[in-house]
Amino acid sequence: xxxxxxxxxxxxxxxxxxxxxxxxxxxxxxxxxxxxxxxxxxxxxxxxxxxxxxxxxxxxxxxxxxxxxxxxxxxxxxxxxxxxxxxxxxxxxxxxxxxxxxxxxxxxxxxxxxxxxxxxxxxxxxxxxxxxxxxxxxxxxxxxxxxxxxxxxxxxxxxxxxxxxxxxxxxxxxxxxxxxxxxxxxxxxxxxxxxxxxxxxxxxxxxxxxxxxxxxxxxxxxxxxxxxxxxxxxxxxxxxxxxxxxxxxxxxxxxxxxxxxxxxxxxxxxxxxxxxxxxxxxxxxxxxxxxxxxxxxxxxxxxxxxxxxxxxxxxxxxxxxxxxxxxxxx
Numbered sequence: 001x002x003x004x005x006x007x008x009x010x011x012x013x014x015x016x017x018x019x020x021x022x023x024x025x026x027x028x029x030x031x032x033x034x035x036x037x038x039x040x041x042x043x044x045x046x047x048x049x050x051x052x053x054x055x056x057x058x059x060x061x062x063x064x065x066x067x068x069x070x071x072x073x074x075x076x077x078x079x080x081x082x083x084x085x086x087x088x089x090x091x092x093x094x095x096x097x098x099x100x101x102x103x104x105x106x107x108x109x110x111x112x113x114x115x116x117x118x119x120x121x122x123x124x125x126x127x128x129x130x131x132x133x134x135x136x137x138x139x140x141x142x143x144x145x146x147x148x149x150x151x152x153x154x155x156x157x158x159x160x161x162x163x164x165x166x167x168x169x170x171x172x173x174x175x176x177x178x179x180x181x182x183x184x185x186x187x188x189x190x191x192x193x194x195x196x197x198x199x200x201x202x203x204x205x206x207x208x209x210x211x212x213x214x215x216x217x218x219x220x221x222x223x224x225x226x227x228x229x230x231x232x233x234x235x236x237x238x239x240x241x242x243x244x245x246x247x248x249x250x251x252x253x254x255x256x257x258x259x260x261x262x263x264x265x266x267x268x269x270x271x272x273x274x275x276x277x278x279x280x281x282x283x284x285x286x287x288x289x290x291x292x293x294x295x296x297x298x299x300x301x302x303x304x305x306x307x308x309x310x311x312x313x314x315x316x317x318x319x320x321x322x323x324x325x326x327x328x329x330x
Contacts, residue, residue: 014127014128014129015091015092015095015098015100015101015127015128015129016099016100016101016128016129016131016205016206017100017101017102017103017118017128017129017130017131018100018101018102018103018131018132018134018204018205019103019105019111019114019115019130019132019133019134020032020102020103020104020105020134020136021105021109021111021114021133021134021135021136021155021158021159022107022135022136022137022138022155022163022165023107023137023138023142023145023149023151023152023155024107025107025138025141026107026136026137026138026142026165027136027138027163027165027166027194027196027197028104028105028107028136029104030165030196030197031134031136031163031165031194031197031199031204032046032102032104032197033197034196034197034198034199035102035201035204035205038201040201040205042099042100042205043097043098043099044098044099044100044101044102045091045097045098045100045101045102046101046102046103046104047084047087047088047101047102047103047104048104084103084114084117085117085121085123085124088101088124088127088128089123089124092123092127092128095127100131100205100206101128107151109151109155110151110154110155110158111133111135111154111155111158111159112154112158112266112286112287114133115130115133115158115286116286116287116289118130119285119286119289119290119291120289130209131205131206131207131208131209132160132161132204132207132208132209133158133159133160133161133209134159134160134161134162134163134204134209135155135156135158135159135161135162135163135189136163136165136197137156137162137163137164137165137178137182138165138166139164139165139166139167139169139170139174139175139178139193140166140169140170142178142181142182143177143178143181146181153185154266156182156185156186157185157186157266157267157311158186158266158267158311159186159189160189160207160209161189161190161192161203161204161207161209162182162186162189162190162191162192163192163194163197163199163203163204164178164179164182164191164192164193164194165194165195165196165197166195166196167193167194167195168195175193179191186236186311187236188236188309188311189209190203192204235311235312235313235315235317236309236310236311237309237310237315237317237320238307238308238309239307239308239309239310239320239321239324240305240306240307240308241305241306241308241324241325241327241328242303242304242305242306243328243329244273244274244275244276244304244306244328244329245272245273245274245275245306245327245328245329246274246275246327246328246329246330247274247275247277247281249326249327250272250274250327253323253324253326253327254268254283254285254290255290257320257323258285258287258288258290259288261312261314262285262287262288263287263288264312264313264314264315265285265287265310265311265312265315266286266287266311266312266313267284267285267286267309267310267311267312268283268284268285268290268308268309268310268311268312269282269283269284269285269308269309270282270283270284270306270307270308270309271283271295271306271307272292272306272307272308273298273304273305273306275329277294278297278298279294279295279296279297279298280294280295280296280297280298281293281294281295282294282295283308306324308324
């Protein structure tokens with residue numbers, strides 16, 4: 001499948017990192033092979049973490065002329081996070097040899113700690129940016145997998161982009177049912193249907209999944225989805241506020257909230273209107289690790305509405321709303 005060439009990062013820019021996740025057999029390696037062999041004029045360093053599964057095909061990787069690092073001594077989300085930090089540090093010494101990094105996790109990995117690495121480690125944070133967590137879903141098996149494996153639900157809930165793979169193996173009615181199930185777990189991530197991982201590269205690379213500015217530019221009501229429930233109480237809560245926010249009050253509230261409830265909050269992100277500041281402020285957090293920065297002025301005539309989204313478990317919507325509203329300028 002041909003694509004518009006992907007943009008090239010300036011040499012001094014933060015290196016974009018794409019995390020490929022998805023349950024065992026969903027098609028992560030197939031998608032990775034598709035990315036590596038497509039004509040995009042870019043070179044990627046690849047970090048593979050699999051056990052019990054064959055990783056990427058070595059001949060393919062050699063043909064693609066990529067740098068490949070394998071971590072087979074444990075799951076990336078727990079025992080080898082130190083390895084990941086070490087490998088990223090090693091890669092940055094050869095920064096001029098690649099345009100981006102792709103991390104393929106084991107099918108049993110919870111992507112949250114992987115993403116958290118890009119917040120928690122100062123060296124990693126100073127040199128890389130997490131572009132997106134891309135979750136591959138097996139359309140044929142996912143409903144059964146969700147009944148048996150909480151990891152699969154975590155991977156979907158945490159996704160910035162969902163690739164619904166193997167769509168040729170199910171009929172339209174079942175496909176619709178699967179999509180409804182995915183939406184019930186993650187109301188926010190775009191879903192791209194695929195067969196054998198054959199998607200447009202612009203749907204998975206350089207998507208700025210962690211960049212709300214891009215999402216809101218194309219989907220202004222992105223943060224206005226209602227919350228969804230499912231069996232394990234994973235929900236998405238979206239809040240809006242028209243009154244400007246007091247930056248100090250917000251920092252105190254969100255800091256205390258994430259300290260107390262961060263284990264249950266997988267992701268939080270928002271676009272905020274702080275009193276006295278001309279720029280929109282993008283806030284995002286992974287569990288207790290929070291980050292934020294100004295992302296440019298509000299558009300002329302644009303209503304300055306603060307929007308905040310939480311994805312997690314045991315979210316108390318009224319309590320979150322009261323806390324958010326308490327940050328408004330008096």
